[in-house]
Amino acid sequence: MASMRDIKRRKQSIQSTGQITKAMKLVSTVKLQKSKTKADQTKPYFKYMYAAMCEILSKSGNIDHPYLKGDPSKKKGIIVISSNRGLAGGYNSNIVKLVMGSDIPKEDCVIYAVGRKGKEALARRGYEVAEDYSEAMGGPIFDDAIAIGRKVIQDFNDGKIGSIYLAYTDFKNTVSHIPTFSQLLPVSDPVKPEEEEDDEDKLLFMNFEPEAEEAFSMIIPLYVNSMIYGGLMQAFASENGARMQAMDSATNNATEMISDLTLKFNRARQSAITQEITEIVGGANAIS
Amino acid sequence: MADDGKLLKLRVISPDRVFFEGDADFVELRTSEGEIGVYRAHIPLTSILVPGLLKIHLDGNVRIAALHNGFVEILPDRITVLAESAEWPDEIDVERAENAKKRAEDRLRSGDENVNVARAELALRKALIRIEASSFSQK
Numbered sequence: 001m002a003s004m005r006d007i008k009r010r011k012q013s014i015q016s017t018g019q020i021t022k023a024m025k026l027v028s029t030v031k032l033q034k035s036k037t038k039a040d041q042t043k044p045y046f047k048y049m050y051a052a053m054c055e056i057l058s059k060s061g062n063i064d065h066p067y068l069k070g071d072p073s074k075k076k077g078i079i080v081i082s083s084n085r086g087l088a089g090g091y092n093s094n095i096v097k098l099v100m101g102s103d104i105p106k107e108d109c110v111i112y113a114v115g116r117k118g119k120e121a122l123a124r125r126g127y128e129v130a131e132d133y134s135e136a137m138g139g140p141i142f143d144d145a146i147a148i149g150r151k152v153i154q155d156f157n158d159g160k161i162g163s164i165y166l167a168y169t170d171f172k173n174t175v176s177h178i179p180t181f182s183q184l185l186p187v188s189d190p191v192k193p194e195e196e197e198d199d200e201d202k203l204l205f206m207n208f209e210p211e212a213e214e215a216f217s218m219i220i221p222l223y224v225n226s227m228i229y230g231g232l233m234q235a236f237a238s239e240n241g242a243r244m245q246a247m248d249s250a251t252n253n254a255t256e257m258i259s260d261l262t263l264k265f266n267r268a269r270q271s272a273i274t275q276e277i278t279e280i281v282g283g284a285n286a287i288s
Numbered sequence: 289m290a291d292d293g294k295l296l297k298l299r300v301i302s303p304d305r306v307f308f309e310g311d312a313d314f315v316e317l318r319t320s321e322g323e324i325g326v327y328r329a330h331i332p333l334t335s336i337l338v339p340g341l342l343k344i345h346l347d348g349n350v351r352i353a354a355l356h357n358g359f360v361e362i363l364p365d366r367i368t369v370l371a372e373s374a375e376w377p378d379e380i381d382v383e384r385a386e387n388a389k390k391r392a393e394d395r396l397r398s399g400d401e402n403v404n405v406a407r408a409e410l411a412l413r414k415a416l417i418r419i420e421a422s423s424f425s426q427k
Contacts, residue, residue: 038304041304041305041306042303042304044301044306045301045302045303045304045306045370048299048301048368048370049370052359052361052368052370055361056334056361142303142304142372142373205332206332206333206334207331207332207333207334208333208334208335209319209320209321209333209334209335209336210320210321210335210336215334215335215336215359218320218336218359219334219336219359222357222358222359222370222372226303226370229303
């Protein structure tokens, strides 16, 4: 059996780890509240942007535009949103797994990383990382999304990449975060939202001012930017949610281990006392 | 499309909030092709917005807001504006807008080749719209 001192030392170290994880849990709980509110406020924009895009595309008939076609022969740009710091359970590795598990071969990928953890993991596995926007993960704002969007669209226009994907973690609720992989460009045939559509609407044909091509050249970058922004906000909320959960279970584990060790410590102390008494009694008997 | 009144459903959404959601008789917007006014039963139209004032007319009242960049989707009974940013007059920080205006003007005047003229012009236009919009503030 381990000595009393060993057990005591072990217990103390676990206790301090437990205190750290508990503090981290509290911090991420607060951050989660904030980022969740923000993500909820962004959701309408995200949703209507997508709906408007679907509506415009469905009403505009056959428009020939590079943003709608893409180039399958070229490399594929993937915006990977992870976190800058670890200790968030499976949050980062899930995103990395998602990218690796996609059916795009490694050689064809160009990674635009947001978040250091994802970038490091992918770079280690031999992915080409073109750009790093990790500082945005401190607290993403719309300008970050604009910066990323501008860069990927420029690369798309320059022919460096033939399509753009976004890998992020969707924040369903506090306990469920879903790694999501979605295609930004070319704008794929969108699934039409079922709600609030009637036949009269479908007969109408969308007009564009300026011309459709020109309008698309301006609307689609905006669409890409806002999808990135939405992804950032969702990912930020998910990160804090994942960290909160991870830290919560770490704290629980620490508490469990401490109670286990306390039991062991008491037992060790008891047996030490018993032994001492036996020795004293034995010694006294020998004298008399 | 059940209601057959004369009202339009207007929805203005910016990335950080739903800016405005409600009815309007008549809506004025500034698109890249010029200023337009929209009544109910407009033809479906998608247009690009440039920095400008948004005027929402309802029952003789006019609400004014500053809109910067985005696009508008007009359908016979509703208008959806997706803007990069939108502000009511009393939310605008006039001092900041004045500073931004000065900065943009300096950059344009400097003649430096590194200056991105298009961006400086955009910044200037945004600042001017902010200042103009703020003059409608009720405060």
